Amino acid sequence: MDGAIHTMDPAKPLAKGIAFGDGRILAVGTNAQAEAWAGKKTEILELGGKVVVPGFIDAHAHLMESAARDANIDLGGAGSVGGALEVLRATVGGALPEEWVVADDWDESRWPEARYLTRGDLDTVSTTVPIAAVRVDRHMAAVNSPALVLLKIPAGTRGFETTSAGQPTGILKEGALEAMWEVVWPGPEGLAANFRAVATRALRLGITGVHDVVGEGEIRAYQIARAAGALPLRVTLMPRERLLSHLAAAGLSRGFGDDWLRLGAIKLFGDGSLGARTAALFEPYRDDPTEGGMLIHPPRELRDLLAGIHGAGFQAAVHAIGDRAIELVIETIEAVAPDPGPRHRIEHAELLHPEHIERIARHGIVASCQPNFIGRWSLPRGLYETRLGFERNARNNPYREILEKGVTLAFGSDGMPYGPLEGIHWAVNAPFGIQRLTVDQAVGAYTVGGAVAGFQEDVHGMLASGKSGDAVVLEGDPWREPERIREGGVSMTIVAGRIASRRM
Ligand SMILES: [Zn+2]
Numbered sequence: 036m037d038g039a040i041h042t043m044d045p046a047k048p049l050a051k052g053i054a055f056g057d058g059r060i061l062a063v064g065t066n067a068q069a070e071a072w073a074g075k076k077t078e079i080l081e082l083g084g085k086v087v088v089p090g091f092i093d094a095h096a097h098l099m100e101s102a103a104r105d106a107n108i109d110l111g112g113a114g115s116v117g118g119a120l121e122v123l124r125a126t127v128g129g130a131l132p133e134e135w136v137v138a139d140d141w142d143e144s145r146w147p148e149a150r151y152l153t154r155g156d157l158d159t160v161s162t163t164v165p166i167a168a169v170r171v172d173r174h175m176a177a178v179n180s181p182a183l184v185l186l187k188i189p190a191g192t193r194g195f196e197t198t199s200a201g202q203p204t205g206i207l208k209e210g211a212l213e214a215m216w217e218v219v220w221p222g223p224e225g226l227a228a229n230f231r232a233v234a235t236r237a238l239r240l241g242i243t244g245v246h247d248v249v250g251e252g253e254i255r256a257y258q259i260a261r262a263a264g265a266l267p268l269r270v271t272l273m274p275r276e277r278l279l280s281h282l283a284a285a286g287l288s289r290g291f292g293d294d295w296l297r298l299g300a301i302k303l304f305g306d307g308s309l310g311a312r313t314a315a316l317f318e319p320y321r322d323d324p325t326e327g328g329m330l331i332h333p334p335r336e337l338r339d340l341l342a343g344i345h346g347a348g349f350q351a352a353v354h355a356i357g358d359r360a361i362e363l364v365i366e367t368i369e370a371v372a373p374d375p376g377p378r379h380r381i382e383h384a385e386l387l388h389p390e391h392i393e394r395i396a397r398h399g400i401v402a403s404c405q406p407n408f409i410g411r412w413s414l415p416r417g418l419y420e421t422r423l424g425f426e427r428n429a430r431n432n433p434y435r436e437i438l439e440k441g442v443t444l445a446f447g448s449d450g451m452p453y454g455p456l457e458g459i460h461w462a463v464n465a466p467f468g469i470q471r472l473t474v475d476q477a478v479g480a481y482t483v484g485g486a487v488a489g490f491q492e493d494v495h496g497m498l499a500s501g502k503s504g505d506a507v508v509l510e511g512d513p514w515r516e517p518e519r520i521r522e523g524g525v526s527m528t529i530v531a532g533r534i535a536s537r538r539m
Contacts, residue, residue, distance in 0.1 A: 036066045038082030039512065041475070042498040043089050043483050048475075053087065055504040055532030063498050080527075086512045088478055089498050090243025090505030090530065091455035092485025094403050095352075095382055095447030098237060098245050098270075099253035102229040103221050104139055110168060111140035116148045116156060123160045123168070132163040133185065135219055142171040152177035154205025167219050176207045176215055188214050226256035227263065234260075234267050238536035240454050241507035241525040244269035246352075246403075246447065246489060248302050251278060261296050267535050269505070271299035271489045273352055279344060288348030290490060294503065299489055300352035300380055301344045304331040306360035309385070309412070309422050314357035316386070321424035328357050337363065341379075342371040350490075351379045352403065358386040365394050375399030378443070380488060383408075385431045386423075392433070396440040401488045403445045404432060406462035406477070410521075411451065414466055433469040434462055438476055445488035446480040455481045459513065460521035474513045474520075504532030 040050040042063055052069030054061040054077075061072045073079060108126050113119035119141050130136050143151055157166045157179035165182035169175075178186065183203055188195050194209030207215050221229065237245070249257070249272050260266045272292075274282060279301050282288075291298045306328055307313020312320050315328035332340060344351040355364045361384060368379050380401040385408070387395075395402065412418040413431055420428040437444050446458050462470070462477040472480070486496025494503045511523025528536040 036069065036079060036081055038085050038087045038508070039514075040087040040498060041478065041514070043475075043479055044497040044499045047499070050498070053498060053506065055529065058531035058533075059504050060498060060500055060502050060532075062500055082508065085526065086509040086514070087498070088241075088507050088509065089482040089496055090503075090507055090528070091241045091481045092244040092246070092445075092489070092495065093237075093242050093447045093453065093455065093481075094246045094445035094485040094488050095273075095405060095449050096242075096245040096247045096453070097450045098233055098247050098453075099226055099230060099249055099256055101450055102226045102233045102256070104137075105229040105233055106137075106221075108136065108138035109140055110138045111142070111171065113141060113146075115146045116143075116150070116152065118146075119152060119168070120156055120160055123157070123166065127161050127164050127166065130161075130164045132181070134164065135182075136161075136164055136166045137219055138166070138168040139173075140171045141168055141177075151175070151206060154179055154183070154203065157182075157205060167215060174208065174212070176212055177205050178207060178215065179205060182215075186215055186218055220252070223252050223255035223259055226253060227259035227265070230256065230260050231265055234265070235536070237268060237453060238528045238530070239525060239538070240456070241509075241528050242268060242453065242455060243505040243507070243528060243530045243535070244271070244485065244489075244495065246271045246273050246299055246485065248273045248275065250275050254278075257296055266295055268530060269294060269495075270296050271491075272297065273300050273302040274298070276301055276303035276340060276344075279347065279349070282349075283343075283347035289350050294494065298349075300350035302352045302382070303340060303344075303354065305337065305353045305355035305364050306330055306357050309356060309419055312422065314386070315355075315360040315363075316357040316423075317359050317362075318427075320422050321427075322421050328359065330360060330363065334363060334367070338367050338371060341367050345372045345377060345379070350377055352382050353380070354382045356383045356385045358388055358391070361387060361391055365391055365398070365400065368400060369394070369398060372398075378488065378490065380445075383449075384437075386427065387433055387437070388430075389436065392436055392440045392442060396442045399443075401443045401445055402437050403447060403488060404434065404437075404480075405449045405451070406432070406434070406446055406458040406465075406480075407448050407451060407454065408432065408461075409465050409470060410457065410461040413470075429467045430469065432465075434465070434472050434476075434480070436469050438472070438480075443484060443487045444480045445484035446477070447485070454521075456509075456513075456523060456525070457521050463513070463517050463520060474517055478513070505530050510538075 195211035
């Protein structure tokens with residue numbers, strides 16, 4: 036009661052009181068209108084002028100995949116080879132033989148030794164407990180001798196590094212790394228167990244729904260979590276493309292499931308990333324004129340894939356960052372899905388030209404963007420300026436143009452890191468005019484935008500009578516202090532009319 040409720044409902048944008056019941060919103064309006072619904076068991080919260088918005092929908096998340104790493108040891112803060120080994124020693128002590136210890140995020144480029152971790156290093160930590168230490172780029176790992184014994188990787192496997200004498204160095208890349216992941220990646224039960232902590236953190240950030248990229252293990256894990264009553268937020272699955280034929284063969288399509296766990300878009304890659312210079316560009320990279328990025332699928336293959344997804348009754352969610360990849364994806368969607376109904380999505384959509392925006396508007400294609408990338412990479416003298424030069428950087432992530440042309444804009448984080456307020460902050464305080472949104476627009480993209488991208492606008496995304504009871508009470512007021520949005524926290528997260536997380 037007595038809140039500054041921003042409903043995102045154009046018919047009634049502001050309210051003071053809101054009543055929940057049976058998982059839904061019973062009333063939004065004045066305090067008196069909300070109180071009219073109070074019964075004996077009703078809990079009445081005095082909001083004291085606090086800001087309330089609809090529950091945030093992170094439209095591009097990797098929550099269950101993060102659960103795989105949740106119990107891992109963090110080597111990101113280690114300042115040297117010795118420092119990394121010390122962190123490992125402190126935690127390996129209690130582990131049992133054959134019980135894997137997995138560590139993440141070592142980065143030798145920040146170490147005085149400037150060399151990789153090796154089998155020899157890790158053997159000084161333990162010669163009985165298998166250890167796998169994954170480099171920050173996740174394209175390489177170092178393992179110790181007991182790990183090599185358990186992994187049984189055949190000599191000659193691609194990426195299995197050996198000395199000139201044929202001794203394994205412990206460095207695993209490519210095929211050898213994949214073989215390691217098959218052994219080390221937690222099974223569905225392990226993922227589901229770790230998911231509790233991950234979900235709790237998401238709720239604390241105000242996330243009440245995610246569109247989550249998943250493989251078969253993660254889908255299974257979600258079902259285990261759901262059956263155990265440990266799915267406290269709403270999940271729209273975005274299965275990886277390799278699962279399409281199986282889903283389609285089982286007769287499944289978009290929307291299968293219920294309001295807590297359901298099938299959404301099929302996720303596939305169009306290109307790589309700007310950081311790795313693999314996003315496909317029309318003009319070469321500014322800091323490497325020999326490089327123009329890469330298309331993951333040649334045009335004909337992409338066309339077959341998208342036709343398959345569309346034909347099976349699914350939405351496609353195609354990762355496309357560079358302008359060349361974006362244009363190819365648009366062209367292909369226009370060809371395989373001439374009717375704008377299916378709301379196919381472009382994930383990231385960073386280097387959109389004005390002409391692309393017009394085409395995606397005409398075609399009802401959703402732009403699924405990550406405004407946190409702006410704060411991370413697109414600020415002056417940041418990574419994107421280095422890769423792209425000033426002019427192209429000044430045109431990346433043009434959210435304002437996207438909305439002005441009538442395109443559905445759905446915000447998400449890609450887990451880098453999670454945090455809707457962080458993303459909203461950078462959309463509102465973006466360095467370039469064509470990126471910058473009003474607070475209403477930015478909050479809208481993190482609520483209504485996600486609901487539309489997931490075909491759930493009838494139930495989610497707005498605070499209106501009859502919609503789902505998902506809401507967030509903020510500590511700060513983004514409308515009053517737009518330059519400080521990211522400093523503000525979330526004081527309460529409500530899912531299906533119940534308090535799922537509270538800090539007040
Ligand atoms: Zn992603």
